Amino acid sequence: MSALERHDVQGFVVSGYGKMREARYLLLGVRDPREARRWIGELAGQVTASDRAEERRCVNVAFTCEGLATLGLDRAEISTFPPPFQEGMTAEHRQRILGDTGANHPEYWLWGRPVKSGEKPPPSQVHVLLLLFARDEDTMAEVEGVHTQSLAAGGALEVIRSLKPEPLPGRQSVGKFGVEHFGFADGMSQPVVKGSGQEDKLGGDDARRTVIEAGEFVLGYPNGYGKLTPWPRLTVPGRADESFGRNGTYLVVRHLAQDVAAFCRFLDNSTKGPNGESDQEQAEWLAAKLVGRWRSGAPLVRSHHRDDPDLGSDNSFGFAAVDPYGERCPLGAHIRRSNPRDSLGSDPYKALELANLHRLVRRGRVYGSELKNPLDGDDGHERGLLFMCVNANIERQFEFVQHTWCNNPKFAGLYDEQDPLLANQPEGGGSFTVQDAPIRERVGGLSSFVTVRGGAYFFLPGVRALRLLAALEGERARADGAARRVPKRETKAAP
Amino acid sequence: MRQSAFTILTHVKAEDVADLECLLTDIGDDIDENPHLRFADLDNLHYASLFVVADGTRDPYLVFEGTIDGRPHEFLDMLLERAPAAVDKIYRHCVDYPVAGAQDRGVVLDYLEAHDIGANTFYVAWPGWTVDDIRKEQELRDHIEKFIDDQKDADLRHQPPQTIRQRIADHVRGEPTTTWARTARSRPFLVKNGKTVLRLGLAPPAFGFLWVLKAAFSGASTRRRRFLARAILVSVLGFAGGAVRQLRKEETDDERRDRERAPDWQTTYARWTEEEELLGIVRREDVKVQNHMVSVTRIKDGRFRLLTLRLVLWVVNLIARLTANKGSLGGISSIHFARWVITPGDKSLIFMSNFDGSWESYLNDFIDLAARGLTAVWTNTDNAVGFPRTKWLVTEGARDEARFKAYARFSMVPTHTWYSAYPDLTVSNIDNNMRIRQDLFASLDPAATEAWLRRL
Structure with missing residues (x-):
């Protein structure tokens, strides 16, 4: 088995660049393919690879399917990408998978929404995502200036939207982890990529829990099944390249707005005493039950009566042995849904192994200012999470987590409730069951605390593949539809 | 009452394929309210599906698949009594349909029964549980849950477990619509x-x-x-x-x-995903909790493969009857009913399944939990993608995740019409409801009482 080719894998796969306080995510549209390819060629020399130590600045770049087509990949080459990437995040049936219905529907998105037929002017399609990171504000100003200038040179690309996360450590610092807008430490649970060099300090159960085959996050390496996930190829004679996709991967971006006021109001309303007075302690208890961790990050499985900041970064736990029925961490709690660890199925060992076939490397950053007094209502400013995750198989990893775990009303034997933080709740409010002895408690009236504002599936190529992209030739095949081959389907057998 | 499966396979007139598909799609697009066929009016019906398997060269055929309580004869007779026009409208497109005798229920019934090829392998998650049982037990559970929610301020939670259970039992006893729940029922x-x-x-x-x-x-x-x-x-x-x-x-x-396969499987699959075919399948998926899958594959040439396939299907069927009859087939606990059918003439294998959750999670279960059994079946079949390399009938095969998924996807036929009598219940919900009812009035020791309360 080959070690990870770190010089070719983009650095964002193995690092969230925690030392880079500033980040800008530029959503770009290609205006002149030829010039854009020239720009990519220049950029290939500047892109931060996984073997580079974090310096003062980092640059990574990813492409949507439309972007690659515009840059010159032909239909047959595009078809070597997996269906979710080809169809995009907004395909109709993916809306059901991802819960992008109602207020989350792509037609309301700020970016990434598909073109409606006859719409004028059509929204700018996102082709490229340029990820810029810098150690401090001054460096960022410089980096951003240089890049916006070079990408626009010769009319190559245009900035459609610039997303600006809050400088790290985000709202406030709790230990080494940032805090998201609902007020919880976030980012404790991350898989460690085998071969990234980060797994060396882990051993025993922790290693079994968190060290994941490189092929789950980078194309070209054995995945959780010991197989190579198929990767995209260049197939046009003259430039055919079997290993175009090698060392690349997929980057999922979701622009998630958080309604902090609604969340806090819900906690407050649901825990008011008999005389209608707020009960701060009960509200915190309910918040922790929804999340599965206390605000410090301390897991309920470890400390189920009160928050314990000493356990804030604790991630070495399972559910099966300590909490099989969800009486500490509810079955439907956010962290149990988004990573059920060893809890699904009768054999915890096997359950962990299977759950680990659906892991995501999360790279989100918080955006928007802190809402100071949430119980006084919203201040009209948008805030939330620029969720990003890296995975080699969008269907088996990101979409599976979203659909089979988070949004699944039947998760873990439940009947009719979804992820209390993320879900698009039904009219009249969703419910949440707090398992307890001797009998469960059920909370109603959950509203949708998170609204999707944008998103797309990107391909995050290896550095070598960037050079191959830069070397593509010619204008984009104009009559895309006409050039499209429609091969005969193998006919179904008759009886 | 025993559950049974009918699989009625009839040839469709080549010129009628598009019309029939259109009709079935109309029904399927509005399964509850469509003007043609109201499945909900048919008693004893768990699941039904209708789909056309068509290609340009050979005879296209229609499959009408149903899972029912009792025997097909009685069910089909009732279908013809209650929805004669719909049956006529559908089967008029079929070769051999007795148009002249269509007014005579007996003639049409004979026609349908003559084309019923049943199932080589039939899996039932909960043998003996009728549609009626499943629905009523869900109502009972809803009833109990509502009672608990209504007691929020009445300190029910602070009572000892026995008292809580007693109060729930008393409440159900006082409710005239749930008298049926007082008698526990036994498993087959x-x-x-x-x-x-x-x-x-x-x-x-x-x-x-x-x-x-x-x-x-x-x-x-x-x-x-x-x-x-x-x-x-x-x-x-x-x-x-x-x-x-x-x-x-x-x-x-x-x-x-x-x-020597040319083009290689990845290219074949990639080209196929370019077309609308995949979209035709996924557009019906994940609308409800449950999904339906139809897969048609060609049985490999030669008597050896056919014999092997028949033997494997016979063994799986036996296992399904005798041991895999408690909500799980080879570790997969998301299948309500599934069947494999070899078509007349031994050319094709059709797989039909009603399952919980997404296709992706279903296929992951196949690969993670039951790869050997599925390999033993599907390795005897083929399509343009090709079943992944297999050794000793059961190893490798389905463990080749990417190719197996591509093989399965490629083999699928859009289910034009699909009906489920309880589309929002999972196999595990049904199990849980069953156990709530089973022990509601039973005498339980303290540990069993606590376990029972956990089901709520």
Whole structure:
């Protein structure tokens, strides 16, 4: 088995660049393919690879399917990408998978929404995502200036939207982890990529829990099944390249707005005493039950009566042995849904192994200012999470987590409730069951605390593949539809 | 009451395929309210689906698949009584349909029954549980949950477990619509005793074999007997050895053919995903909690593959009847009903399944939990993507995740019409409801009482 080719894998796969306080995510549209390819060629020399130590600045770049087509990949080459990437995040049936219905529907998105037929002017399609990171504000100003200038040179690309996360450590610092807008430490649970060099300090159960085959996050390496996930190829004679996709991967971006006021109001309303007075302690208890961790990050499985900041970064736990029925961490709690660890199925060992076939490397950053007094209502400013995750198989990893775990009303034997933080709740409010002895408690009236504002599936190529992209030739095949081959389907057998 | 499966396969007039697909799509697009056929009006029906398998060259055919309580004869008779126009409208597109005798229920019934090919393998998650049972038990559970929610301020939670259960039981007892729940019901004989039956069935051949072994090598047997026993042994082993050799030969031949496959499977699949075909399938998925899957694959050439397939399907069917009859098939606990059918003429294998959750999670279960069993079935079949390389009938195969998923996706036919009587209940919900009802009035010890309360 080959070690990870770190010089070719983009650095964002193995690092969230925690030392880079500033980040800008530029959503770009290609205006002149030829010039854009020239720009990519220049950029290939500047892109931060996984073997580079974090310096003062980092640059990574990813492409949507439309972007690659515009840059010159032909239909047959595009078809070597997996269906979710080809169809995009907004395909109709993916809306059901991802819960992008109602207020989350792509037609309301700020970016990434598909073109409606006859719409004028059509929204700018996102082709490229340029990820810029810098150690401090001054460096960022410089980096951003240089890049916006070079990408626009010769009319190559245009900035459609610039997303600006809050400088790290985000709202406030709790230990080494940032805090998201609902007020919880976030980012404790991350898989460690085998071969990234980060797994060396882990051993025993922790290693079994968190060290994941490189092929789950980078194309070209054995995945959780010991197989190579198929990767995209260049197939046009003259430039055919079997290993175009090698060392690349997929980057999922979701622009998630958080309604902090609604969340806090819900906690407050649901825990008011008999005389209608707020009960701060009960509200915190309910918040922790929804999340599965206390605000410090301390897991309920470890400390189920009160928050314990000493356990804030604790991630070495399972559910099966300590909490099989969800009486500490509810079955439907956010962290149990988004990573059920060893809890699904009768054999915890096997359950962990299977759950680990659906892991995501999360790279989100918080955006928007802190809402100071949430119980006084919203201040009209948008805030939330620029969720990003890296995975080699969008269907088996990101979409599976979203659909089979988070949004699944039947998760873990439940009947009719979804992820209390993320879900698009039904009219009249969703419910949440707090398992307890001797009998469960059920909370109603959950509203949708998170609204999707944008998103797309990107391909995050290896550095070598960037050079191959830069070397593509010619204008984009104009009559895309006409050039499209429609091969005969193998006919179904008759009886 | 026993659940049964009918699979009515009829040839469609080539010129009528588009019209029939259109009609079935109309029905399927509005399964509850469409003007043609209201499945909900049909008693005893768990699931039904109608789909057309068509290609340009051979005869296209219609499959009408149903899962019911009781026997197909009674169900189809009721269908013809309650929805004669819909049946007529659908089957008019079929070859051999007795248009002249269509007014006569008996004639049409004969026609349908004559084309029912049943199922080679039929899996039932909860044998004995009727549509009515499943729906009523869900109502009971809703009723109890509502009672608990309504007691929020009445300090129910602070009572000891026995008291809580007692109050729930009293409440249900006081409710006239749930009198049926007072009598617990028992599980079917084979669910309770399947293992014993299997053991009893395996005993005679096992003893026979031991007897032959003993006779062949024991000094106590007569020469003649020893000779006979050894001859039996040699022929049995010879036959088994021959079969294994043939299997490996078939598998290495497949491997060679696969290497020569042009274009390679990834290209074939990639081209297919370019077309609208995949979209035609996924547009119906994940609308409800449950989904339906139809897969049609070509049985590989040669009698050996057909025999192997028949044997495997027979064994899986036996397992489904005797041991895999408690909500789980080979570790997969998301299947309500599934069947495999070999089409007349032994050309194709059709797989039809009603399952919980997404296709992706279903296929992951196949690969993670039941790869061997599925490999043993599907390795005997083929399509343009090709089933992944298999060794010894059961190993590798479905474990090749990407290719197996591509093979399965590619083999799918859009289900034009699909009906579920309880589309929002999972296999595990049904199980839980069943157990809530089972023990509601039973006498339970403290530990069992706590366990029962956890079900709520």
